[in-house]
Amino acid sequence: MTSITIQPKKLKGTIAVPTSKSLAHREIIAASLAPGQSIISNVSMSDDITATIEGMKALGALIKEEDGKLYITGALTNGLSNASIDCHESGSTLRFLIPISLIHDNYVHFTGQGKLGSRPLDVYYKIFDSQKIVYLYRENALDLYLMGYLKPGRFEVPGNVSSQFITGLLFALPRLEGDSDIVLTSPLESSGYIDLTLDVLKEYGIQIEQTEDGYHVPGNQVYQAQKSSVEGDFSQAAFYLVADILGNDITITNLNMDTHQGDKAIVEILERMGAKLIQTEEGYKMTADKLVATDVDASNCPDIIPVLSLAMALAEGTSHITNAGRLRIKECDRLHAICEELKAMNVDVTEYEDAITIVGRKDLTGVRLSSYNDHRMAMMGAIAATVTKEPVSIDNRECVSKSYPEFFNDYVKLGGEVE
């Protein structure tokens, strides 16, 4: 684990952000479930995406990478087989692949690292109990054995723990031999991610009907192989757009402003804070003469909150982030980590159970920060170093490889000074 020290320096230049991790997971899974060959272009590799590729291979898909494209032949085996899947630290891989691994009678072993073993899975355990699927796990370590298969029927799922459970079920249920209903027992959060799932399912020929309280999923459906391409990631773009409004000058070359990615909300939130979106020949950037505080409901855009909190720390007035409880069950307790990082940089911040209040100030103090082994916290620290007077140190720089292995190389290409 390597620590880095970043000298306070502004960034300038053009950058293509990694392509959407959320869309890449979904494309790889849908293609792996489709008989025939699919070709997916523009997949940015990261530890999480590697975990999904290896997981789908373990479940029978043939996947090879050539000339920057993924060639995927869906080949899920029928009948009892067994598979071992290492999810690394990817919540998406784990929660998407669990129901998929149970489309057929199977014996599967899921492992993972970091905090993944303590992120919630009870929603699935309840389903296993009611469907007599055998499961064995160790507390706080991801070491989960599953034996059995999913039966079509009624699946009651809370909407406010993680949308990833619903996505996992939406992928698996169309392949069962009967119709199913997913019934949401509490309001849906992270709904933009379900929209992405529904988009990809539709692209692969799968029909899902939205109901008053969830989704009706006809069974016996067949995924149709596709040729597809993945667009730029707004969760990653958020780091550079916030950097822009803090006085850097970075143009992003690969953003689709018509995207359905929920994290595009970053643009509208920063505009509310006084920023302007500028389209140039090369792409998009943002500028701001002055930043004002704002209030943000985090329930539909949890991943942009770390870097957004930095913009709030430098805005005039007091900002409130609400409905942010689920940030505590990400790669680290992000709600607490954000507050600790901002406090370390001299910001007046108050942590509540599911909210944060940030009193804006004119500057930030450069200090030693912890990454909390969380890619988004490490990248937030690096953007902070573009506005401090003193250097910022961050431990465990490698953690960015979860979503953006090239982050510090790109940072240096943009003029950053990293030791």
Ligand SMILES: O=C(O)C1=C[C@@H](OP(=O)(O)O)[C@@H](O)[C@H](O)C1
């Ligand atoms: O479906 C997805 O691709 C994701 C859903 C979100 O999780 P929750 O639904 O658990 O909030 C998000 O935080 C995660 O990074 C990716």
Ligand SMILES: C=C(OP(=O)(O)O)C(=O)O
């Ligand atoms: C929370 C994240 O991903 P996952 O839930 O897939 O681990 C993330 O990328 O910030």
